[in-house]
């Protein structure tokens with residue numbers, strides 16, 4: 001039997017000075033349980049998405065979720081780590097437990113605390129998601145700078161397309177009260193190298209990078225034969241996980257082959273094409289990633305991802321709006337929280353609770369969450385099982 005999402009919580013993303021990893025986990029977990037109307041005693045298991053790798057000293061964080069409610073004591077709790085896709089890893093593990101009949105109610109949380117460290121320290125911790133034998137010391141901006149350089153070399157300079165993506169996602173974040181940066185910085189600013197928008201890792205500029213963020217999101221999954229007890233529910237039409245080789249040297253830097261495989265498998269499971277989707281929340285950790293994902297998801301042939309912008313398909317009001325939440329670019333990217341946040345935002349869209357972000361009549365939504373540079377790829381196709 002499959003599982004559906006019946007409640008959720010989501011902290012604001014940003015520089016949250018009074019918060020700790022523990023308080024973020026507790027806040028999101030309590031909100032999700034209350035939203036679902038589930039008592040802690042009913043939870044069969046807890047899955048926590050958290051990357052860490054030196055961001056905080058709490059390297060053993062799963063049981064921090066028990067601080068949310070004493071009735072969570074003695075429940076199984078497990079931390080899932082798959083780099084920036086740790087949140088989706090937690091959701092997929094929880095769903096699998098329900099599908100296997102091992103649990104009926106699962107609490108999933110994703111959380112990360114990052115902003116208390118200097119940018120260089122954050123970069124060092126995140127760099128642990130690379131292949132140490134060959135890529136030690138490379139930061140993630142540098143890794144995606146290599147992807148962008150290789151892509152530009154093969155297909156031509158696409159700096160303007162990257163700036164369009166940054167400007168789009170910053171503008172979209174104006175409609176998301178939980179987003180970290182709610183400022184319409186504009187295309188011209190994003191497309192111009194300046195003191196305020198320097199090159200971070202050529203050819204990527206500061207505005208081509210996602211934010212360093214604190215935040216958490218949580219959701220409650222239940223077995224589908226329980227849906228009668230809940231006012232609304234969002235289910236999985238498909239869910240595919242595809243891992244690719246870790247070394248960059250074993251992958252083509254001009255095409256996202258692992259992500260493309262994940263999309264293809266998810267579409268096949270769901271019996272759909274990309275044109276059936278009403279919206280997508282995709283992993284724009286860097287603007288080049290979103291551009292390459294347009295191709296991986298089948299919106300445009302290789303090298304022509306920029307058409308999705310030029311033709312307006314991925315803009316708010318377009319045929320397939322991408323990252324209505326502002327994406328990692330402007331909503332923020334507390335890495336372990338991101339996959340859970342994306343599923344929460346998509347669930348809100350599908351039951352008509354996305355506020356100013358709402359895509360009218362959204363029936364089918366796609367979440368694509370990625371760990372590393374196209375290494376751990378999670379694609380979910382979601383639809384409402386029960387509207388509120």
Ligand code: COA
Pocket residue numbers: 084119123126140141200206207208209210211212285286329333372
């Ligand atoms: N996008 C847009 N604006 C940003 C920004 C970003 N990614 N990062 C910071 N800013 C803004 C700040 O709000 C600040 O604006 P202000 O002067 O108006 O107050 C200004 O830029 C400087 O901020 P600061 O924090 O000093 O920037 P920084 O140089 O220390 O960090 C980056 C900038 C791009 C290096 C940092 O955001 C980063 O490392 N991002 C990537 C994170 C990452 O790798 N995540 C994992 C992905 S796989």
